[in-house]
Amino acid sequence: MKNGLEDIIAAETKLSDVDGAAGRLIIRGVSLDDLVATSRFEDVAALLLDGLFEQHADAASIRTLLGAARAELFAHVKAADAVLLALPPVDAMRALLARIGDGDDFTTAIRLMAAPAVFLSAVLRLQNGEKPIKPDASLSQSADILRMLTGKHPTSEQTAGLDAYLVTISDHGLNASTFASRVIASTHAGLTSSVLAAISALKGPLHGGAPGPVLDMLDAVGEPENARAWLSQALDHGERLMGFGHRIYRVRDPRADALKTALRPIFASGQADAGRIALAEAIEAAALALLKERKPDRPLETNVEYYTALLLDALGFPRNAFTGVFAIGRTVGWIAHAREQMLDGRLIRPQSRYVGPLPKAA
Numbered sequence: 133m134k135n136g137l138e139d140i141i142a143a144e145t146k147l148s149d150v151d152g153a154a155g156r157l158i159i160r161g162v163s164l165d166d167l168v169a170t171s172r173f174e175d176v177a178a179l180l181l182d183g184l185f186e187q188h189a190d191a192a193s194i195r196t197l198l199g200a201a202r203a204e205l206f207a208h209v210k211a212a213d214a215v216l217l218a219l220p221p222v223d224a225m226r227a228l229l230a231r232i233g234d235g236d237d238f239t240t241a242i243r244l245m246a247a248p249a250v251f252l253s254a255v256l257r258l259q260n261g262e263k264p265i266k267p268d269a270s271l272s273q274s275a276d277i278l279r280m281l282t283g284k285h286p287t288s289e290q291t292a293g294l295d296a297y298l299v300t301i302s303d304h305g306l307n308a309s310t311f312a313s314r315v316i317a318s319t320h321a322g323l324t325s326s327v328l329a330a331i332s333a334l335k336g337p338l339h340g341g342a343p344g345p346v347l348d349m350l351d352a353v354g355e356p357e358n359a360r361a362w363l364s365q366a367l368d369h370g371e372r373l374m375g376f377g378h379r380i381y382r383v384r385d386p387r388a389d390a391l392k393t394a395l396r397p398i399f400a401s402g403q404a405d406a407g408r409i410a411l412a413e414a415i416e417a418a419a420l421a422l423l424k425e426r427k428p429d430r431p432l433e434t435n436v437e438y439y440t441a442l443l444l445d446a447l448g449f450p451r452n453a454f455t456g457v458f459a460i461g462r463t464v465g466w467i468a469h470a471r472e473q474m475l476d477g478r479l480i481r482p483q484s485r486y487v488g489p490l491p492k493a494a
């Protein structure tokens with residue numbers, strides 16, 4: 133038995149379907165491509181949370197509620213002391229989030245969705261020696277995140293780029309962090325505990341911690357013509373190429389293409405260095421060719437984290453913040469799964485098979 137629970141169906145969900153063979157992602161009956169083309173973060177939040185709380189909230193009310201929650205939560209930034217600020221941004225953000233009281237209600241859900249946006253932006257500025265910027269409750273979540281990060285009003289291309297990212301990564305079946313969220317929810321510990329557990333699972337380099345290292349790889353390769361030699365050496369040293377491979381997808385991760393499309397307007401309008409796309413494409417082609425040669429029996433394709441790195445970098449996020457930005461988008465998915473587990477499920481408690489020594493016979 134492998135200890136990765138592959139092929140085990142551990143939940144029934146109406147939230148999202150990851151079809152690994154077809155390379156297709158459906159979120160609440162809508163294909164990812166349609167969702168990215170038509171939705172902003174608040175739309176996908178309304179879609180995912182629909183029917184899971186007593187209150188019904190459409191995208192417009194979620195936008196208003198998130199704005200008010202961001203403004204209210206800014207007071208917690210004061211708790212960011214030197215010890216907390218010495219932590220990596222995702223850990224500092226998680227520590228601030230732990231100050232939000234537990235609860236299973238819609239108000240807690242809204243606060244949990246607003247909190248990573250406020251805390252991550254504030255932590256990044258404080259770590260950079262800058263004053264945190266107060267939220268603007270009138271803005272959309274994406275526009276306000278970019279404004280709180282840079283101090284400038286984002287362009288429409290930048291806001292659309294961040295919305296596309298947050299929508300793309302909002303939910304993804306029973307991935308490791310979502311499973312963690314459901315396990316905690318099944319004990320009725322509360323939504324804050326679920327989200328904290330999920331962030332803790334997300335930050336690992338095999339899950340949501342990959343895009344920072346993707347950018348390190350791009351920088352280390354430097355020029356397209358170095359790609360094959362650099363990647364070969366990394367594989368010779370037994371390293372995994374970040375941004376490639378997936379537990380479920382056996383073909384290309386559809387989110388990689390969605391993000392590649394989303395980043396084009398930012399680069400095309402001169403708001404980021406277009407040479408980066410050419411370099412990323414050259415490295416991607418070399419990586420896919422090498423992985424095919426070295427693992428001919430295991431399809432290893434580009435995953436969501438590869439173009440995430442390029443997009444978030446172009447939007448001005450430092451690479452040590454990428455996992456935190458992932459958490460901003462995925463929190464709504466974690467909350468939806470936690471609520472679904474609470475409403476339809478029971479305590480999660482699988483079995484283990486004991487393979488250790490037996491007590492000595494008396």
Ligand SMILES: CC(=O)SCCNC(=O)CCNC(=O)[C@H](O)C(C)(C)COP(=O)(O)OP(=O)(O)OC[C@H]1O[C@@H](n2cnc3c(N)ncnc32)[C@H](O)[C@@H]1OP(=O)(O)O
Nearest residue numbers: 337338339340342372373374375376377378379430435437
């Ligand atoms: C949002 C997300 O979580 S997306 C994933 C982000 N993570 C990454 O990009 C990190 C790089 N990728 C990986 O480590 C893996 O592909 C994972 C963790 C995503 C999926 O792993 P699994 O489905 O468990 O694949 P598994 O670990 O069984 O690997 C199968 C084989 O392919 C190899 N392999 C898998 N991915 C890679 C990779 N990116 N680079 C090189 N080799 C790889 C493994 O070393 C293994 O080889 P072996 O059988 O000789 O030991």
Ligand SMILES: O=C([O-])CC(=O)C(=O)O
Nearest residue numbers: 304306307308379380436
């Ligand atoms: O589904 C997974 O295993 C990992 C992933 O891509 C995600 O959580 O977005």
